[in-house]
Amino acid sequence: MGLEQFKNRNVGTQEYRVLDLQESPKTPMAKFAQVAKRTFKGELFVGLGVTVREMFNALFRGQMHTVKYPLEKLPISPRYRAIHEMLRLLESGHYRCIGCGLCEKICISNCISMDTRYDENQRKEVSEYTINFGRCIFCGYCAEVCPELAIVHGPRYETASEQRASFSLFEDMLTPIDKLSLQQEYDGFGAVSPNADENIKKTPLAY
């Protein structure tokens, strides 16, 4: 559906058609006659016919118009901010998070917390990471500030559970390693802008 008609807010110049309304009956007898006429006209079956036809189309011709929620879900806008996901690097499968702590710092409800350590490969390892979803207001700042596109908002909007804490560990949010091929690149809040290349100044290299 186009949006043109909504965008035109100049109401006065549009063409309106006046409904063909008959005059309301005045006497009790005339009122009764109108009711009886409308009741027994058979329009009920016209509507019923439409229903049966659509049911037939949906069941036997594959023209279903509704979604079988919760078995099926509609795709959601990438800008929707639901439960966080932690992405992995597509090449190595290693988690993207470098433990810089910016999400922890920017979080306005102070619900992100992380522990880091110096690992055997002289790298910073995120030894623990948690988001307290009891406090999270899904503002999206963490995804926006993340320099690695590691923490993003996923489409999982059903947040009802017995314990909100059950969403919150690093492993829960991390893309399962066997589903790495299914990992979607995130283009919502905080993603690289489509014209990012134009804004980058190149650094000379001596190699």
Added chain:
Amino acid sequence: MSEVKTVENMVNIKIDGVEYQAVEGEYILNAARANEVFIPAICYLTRCSPTLACRICLVEADGKQVYACNAKVKEGMEITVNTPNILEERRAIMEVYDVNHPLQCGVCDKSGECELQNYTLELNVDSQSYAIPDTKREVQNWSSVLHYDPGLCIVCERCTTVCKDMIGDAAITTTKRGGEDIDKAFKESMPKDAYAMWNKLQKSLIAPSNGTDQTNCSDCGECIAVCPVGALVSRDFVYQSNAWDLKRVPAVSAHSSDGFAIYYETKPRSIEDRREKIFRVTNEWNYVSLDGAARFAYDFENEDATKDEAAFNAAVEAFKKAGTIRFNSVITNEEALMLQTLKEKMGVKLYNPEVRAFQKFLNHYQAASGRSLWSTDTDTIMKRADFVISVGSALRNDSPGMKYAFNNVQKLNKGAGLYFHPIGDTLISSFGKSIECFNHKPGLEEAALYLILDLFADVQKLPEEVKAYIDSFKTSETKTIKEKVEKTVKEMVKNEETGEEEEVSKKVKETVEKEITVEKNGLVDLLGGDSENFADAFDKMMKKKESFSMMVGEDLYFHEKAENIAKLIALIEATTSIDVVMAPPKSNALGVALICDLDDEATGYTVGYNENGDFRLSALGNGDLDMPAMNQQEGTFTTMSKRVVPTNAALPYDGYELNDLMKVLVGAPELTIDWTPMLPTQKGYKAVAFDDLPYGYSNDGRENRGYLLDITSTEAALPTVEKFAESAALEGEIAYRCNPARQFNDFTDKSHEIFEAFGVYASTAKAEELGERVEIMFDKGSIVMDVIADEKMEGDIVKVSDFRAAAGIYDLFGGSRYKNVTIKKV
């Protein structure tokens, strides 16, 4: 150099058209900082010599481009901080620093407090014009605490400068980087200073100066503190926390008596364990340099203490029947005052062998000099003195603040120094060229003081007897010395070609005997010096010297002749222009000495506070009742600089405090810090509430912590001093009570980043002779200890650690730091 602002030594300067006043002879950069004008600078350290590595402090003074860190202000000087050319240079310099600097700010420990980040943003560097192939640079661990990532290093040389000019270890230096040469084209195209700086940068990196991959230093970590980037980090702190996550708690180092200003930096331990933990200690490195204990001994808290009512009641009972309270100097002024109150109201004895000798010494000094405290402090020495004398302290171990001052004077004030100590120390003589070390026999400390009188005293002021006594050591003798002289000898030689004899002159070396008169000073020889050469050497040392200081150490307090020594020091102060500073033995020894009325011995039932006793109060968590450790309580310390400084609680504590006991025993105010204004005013303390005590340094480096003790001074007649007995010199096998650097007490021992072992330290040769483990027999008992070799020690005297209270080392040594012992291999 002179820190006193007077009308005479101030000059008027203009910075960017605004008039300011500056101390004459000060560097432009310091003058600007003192006036709160910002000039960018990376490599300069306030109390060290300018390195000129970064060149970013370029300014224009009277139309000429100069480096603000090494150009001095002159009357009427007009300074411009930014000109188009300077801005271009600065931007180019920052671009060069960013060449090949890893883009790993996200993981870097310095991120958020990194000067490279700050100046890159400050100078708006948003593009890069230069490039050079990178060199492989591997991460190194230099010692048990130092972690160096050369990849992040910008070779500003702040670490090497502070290590040399302030700490004195000179343990790190620049080394070859082995990088490629800079593209010739850049020489033409880029700004001049930036090119010169890049040229230097591309050639060097930092490495241990002893040629190995391990530093042989005191592990003070000051290089970590001054590093502007993440290249130098404490090994324990690597990737542990971001700077901005840490809460800074202003405090005082609880270990040495310097009372260094530190910040405990805390945050919750981990996600599961939300208890606060100290992650590191930082300092205002432009104004104060820490030792290893102050920086790394921070996790000595008494964890998980609870209010154990049974133990508390037992403690109350113990105090009621106590004859003595034994404690040490790890205690705040407030707690010391509480103990003194207990003494006054309940009549218990206060026993503190660590401080008692110092207190007595101080009393003798006060009686002899009429002054309540000594006249100078280490900061003033660094700012003004150009001649320092150290008597009676193992400078490297006892007092880091004094060691830094001794070294700093040599390096920055073109100073000279005399070091009197029985144990030879190779580090001290490496501080400068004009240092004479006297490794005298223990017991001859008085001779050292007489020598100082001889060398520095105004003869007019000296009492006749003293003058005569000193002169009695002087002899002159005639001596025949052999001298080599060149002589011209004429000789007749037959010319082989002509056959004629010719006269030829030849130069011949000849040894001639010559008689000369040599002035000998018996004092110098007695102290192990060589009086023939000393006179000349001393004349050289005294050239252009104006301000003299003397550092007095613990050996003199723990001395049989302490009273005479105190008088000699008073006499030195009265008859020479030498200013004196004394090192209180440990932590808050000065506070205890001033506040408490200590007793000479313990009698009856003893309550030990962090010490042995029948009932033990302990902040170490191993006593009968828990007490808060120094990082868990607020209160004040009295430092060597005669300052009363506040310290704050970095970590929570849930147990009972001494004040709770006081409430039950004799009645006490609500909080420990309510005692602060009650500190004795007759001893120089002021009635200032704890919360009104300031903490910090101003931009011109003035210390603004707490308050200075009031010093009273009355006219006193010159003290009558006694002669010394040469026979007092100790001979034979000698043990010296002295801790390794970084160890001061049980609390430093408890800290996980302090590795110095409890044992007997000996010079390499002596350690080899002793073997691995020895039994040291004193007249009062014996102790078995491990032998540890200390490369920097010389001679046969061994150092016995005393930092574990439970080992009872003070009892073994008694009233002296030196003891004749028998050492047996075990």
